[in-house]
Amino acid sequence: MNGIDLNIGFMALVDSAPVIVAQELGFAKQEGLNLTLEKAPSWSTLRDMLALGRIEAAHMLAPVPIATSMGLSSGIKFDALSVLSVNGTVIGVSTDLAQRMRDSGYTFDFTDAENAGRALIAAATGKLRLGVPFPFSMHAELLYYWLNALGLPAPQSVEIHTVPPALMAEAIANGDIDAFCVGEPWGSIAVNNGVGELLIPGAAIWGFAPEKVLAARHDWVESEPELSKRLIRAVWRAGRWLDQPENHMTASEILARPQYVNVPAEVIDRALSGQIVINGRGEERHRDDFVVFHRGAAGFPWASQSAWIASQLASRLGLDRKTVGSSTRMIFRSDLYRAALAGLAADLPSASSKVEGLLDSRTPVSSESGKLYLEPGAFFDRRFFDPETVD
Amino acid sequence: MTDRLSIVVVEPDRDRAELIAASLDHAGDYNIHIVAESSRVARTIAEYNPDVVLIDVASPSRDALEELALASGPMDRPVAMFVDQSDDGLTKAAIEAGLSAYVVNGLRADRLKPVLDAAITRFHMFQSMRKELEATKKALEERKLIDRAKGILMKARGLDEDAAYALLRKTAMDQGRKVVDVAQALVTTAGLLS
Numbered sequence: 120m121n122g123i124d125l126n127i128g129f130m131a132l133v134d135s136a137p138v139i140v141a142q143e144l145g146f147a148k149q150e151g152l153n154l155t156l157e158k159a160p161s162w163s164t165l166r167d168m169l170a171l172g173r174i175e176a177a178h179m180l181a182p183v184p185i186a187t188s189m190g191l192s193s194g195i196k197f198d199a200l201s202v203l204s205v206n207g208t209v210i211g212v213s214t215d216l217a218q219r220m221r222d223s224g225y226t227f228d229f230t231d232a233e234n235a236g237r238a239l240i241a242a243a244t245g246k247l248r249l250g251v252p253f254p255f256s257m258h259a260e261l262l263y264y265w266l267n268a269l270g271l272p273a274p275q276s277v278e279i280h281t282v283p284p285a286l287m288a289e290a291i292a293n294g295d296i297d298a299f300c301v302g303e304p305w306g307s308i309a310v311n312n313g314v315g316e317l318l319i320p321g322a323a324i325w326g327f328a329p330e331k332v333l334a335a336r337h338d339w340v341e342s343e344p345e346l347s348k349r350l351i352r353a354v355w356r357a358g359r360w361l362d363q364p365e366n367h368m369t370a371s372e373i374l375a376r377p378q379y380v381n382v383p384a385e386v387i388d389r390a391l392s393g394q395i396v397i398n399g400r401g402e403e404r405h406r407d408d409f410v411v412f413h414r415g416a417a418g419f420p421w422a423s424q425s426a427w428i429a430s431q432l433a434s435r436l437g438l439d440r441k442t443v444g445s446s447t448r449m450i451f452r453s454d455l456y457r458a459a460l461a462g463l464a465a466d467l468p469s470a471s472s473k474v475e476g477l478l479d480s481r482t483p484v485s486s487e488s489g490k491l492y493l494e495p496g497a498f499f500d501r502r503f504f505d506p507e508t509v510d
Numbered sequence: 511m512t513d514r515l516s517i518v519v520v521e522p523d524r525d526r527a528e529l530i531a532a533s534l535d536h537a538g539d540y541n542i543h544i545v546a547e548s549s550r551v552a553r554t555i556a557e558y559n560p561d562v563v564l565i566d567v568a569s570p571s572r573d574a575l576e577e578l579a580l581a582s583g584p585m586d587r588p589v590a591m592f593v594d595q596s597d598d599g600l601t602k603a604a605i606e607a608g609l610s611a612y613v614v615n616g617l618r619a620d621r622l623k624p625v626l627d628a629a630i631t632r633f634h635m636f637q638s639m640r641k642e643l644e645a646t647k648k649a650l651e652e653r654k655l656i657d658r659a660k661g662i663l664m665k666a667r668g669l670d671e672d673a674a675y676a677l678l679r680k681t682a683m684d685q686g687r688k689v690v691d692v693a694q695a696l697v698t699t700a701g702l703l704s
Contacts, residue, residue: 163573279577
């Protein structure tokens with residue numbers, strides 16, 4: 120008995136790991152599920168596969184379910200059942216631009232987003248051309264937030280190019296873009312190919328940014344609440360396994376397979392271990408929270424994360440932030456997530472919404488067992504986002 | 511003149527692009543532009559200001575088209591994703607054929623249908639050709655792998671070709687695996703030991 124078959128779509132990225140590991144290590148089987156994993160060639164195709172019911176759930180960019188519910192991207196209603204991964208992206212620049220930044224004294228510390236941003240803006244010779252994988256992505260949101268905070272109005276004052284993750288290295292090699300924000304391993308591939316250098320991790324802009332979610336059609340979730348919960352649990356266990364450092368090597372080997380990410384395991388391990396090679400000379404930088412799958416309630420779909428994304432999209436498109444905020448409130452399904460994990464050893468926060476960007480160190484919060492610590496998650500410019508005060 | 515639909519076909523393969531264009535020409539009087547894939551694809555398309563954009567579902571450049579939705583102001587001039595069209599059957603048929611279409615100017619469904627019908631037929635042909643090619647490639651690769659495994663066995667065990675194949679087949683049957691999987695394991699192991 121192999122269990123109930125579910126088709127799950129993903130893009131070839133390190134942060135697709137939870138759905139792949141859920142199947143490969145038997146966490147799905149434990150829930151009576153058999154996952155057929157389908158690799159998608161692009162985010163739009165993945166979204167369409169989900170919308171048309173060819174797959175039941177997908178590894179999806181966190182802003183996509185919010186954008187679709189706003190009628191941007193597609194009219195289909197998706198729910199985010201859980202957050203699959205936090206952080207995991209990098210910002211990189213062409214080797215030419217990196218050289219100019221170095222010439223003017225920038226040291227590539229891979230930590231300080233403010234210095235990095237000022238150096239980047241100063242070294243640009245014209246309008247900066249930035250590559251992002253999808254218009255509705257945390258990559259785009261983080262870049263805009265960062266540049267705007269540093270006084271460069273984005274996207275208005277930059278040129279944004281949509282480039283699929285696997286083609287980012289090629290786009291920078293061809294000189295089509297000057298810089299990019301992309302999910303691993305594709306930034307490291309640009310470094311390996313000698314065409315780019317890495318500036319900062321996305322985590323340097325926002326320390327605890329929801330990156331990918333487990334998305335499903337809203338009507339499917341409504342008609343299959345039990346299957347949805349089983350899937351949430353399988354993926355939650357996979358995330359817990361992935362956050363253990365001793366499993367990183369195994370995880371890298373699995374993800375490296377041709378049917379998954381299809382790049383050498385060593386390159387995948389960089390993101391999982393947080394040991395990032397930033398340039399062709401092999402210089403390394405370490406970042407503990409480079410990508411997070413479990414600790415600090417990483418999988419919890421906070422209403423405030425969804426509100427931040429909705430608020431950013433709304434203000435950019437000139438929509439009323441309050442209206443958008445209330446129409447998108449139920450997309451991140453913290454209710455279902457709680458119901459799914461009740462009875463497991465999962466320690467969940469008592470609240471479903473928080474002030475985003477508030478914590479700059481590990482902080483204990485009220486939870487069921489009272490032992491839950493949230494990870495630091497500040498914005499680089501020290502601003503907060505309180506969903507209660509959106510006007 | 512202004513009534514002629516303007517269609518952009520995004521397709522890197524020149525021959526294939528011309529076949530699609532020919533099918534569309536046959537279906538009606540259209541203004542057809544062919545655009546190759548590149549990281550500038552969205553800008554190139556915007557310059558043509560088309561009514562419809564046709565692109566292979568498997569093309570990674572599809573994501574670049576999402577930019578069009580934003581560039582033109584999503585609220586006042588919708589770039590409807592084909593998947594949003596009310597005709598679900600047609601949408602499914604297209605996606606299954608490996609085709610995605612973007613309707614740029616809020617085109618009426620009855621004007622879109624002949625375009626899509628023609629494109630879908632053509633894409634179906636491509637897809638079956640692609641499947642055949644993949645199957646042939648796979649068969650060839652399996653053949654090569656089995657030949658190498660046979661060679662290893664012939665050398666290591668002093669068997670002739672038939673006996674080597676018989677041994678592979680028997681091992682596969684005993685273990686409930688495919689011959690090609692046993693061959694793969696043998697070739698990998700031999701590679702490690704040599």
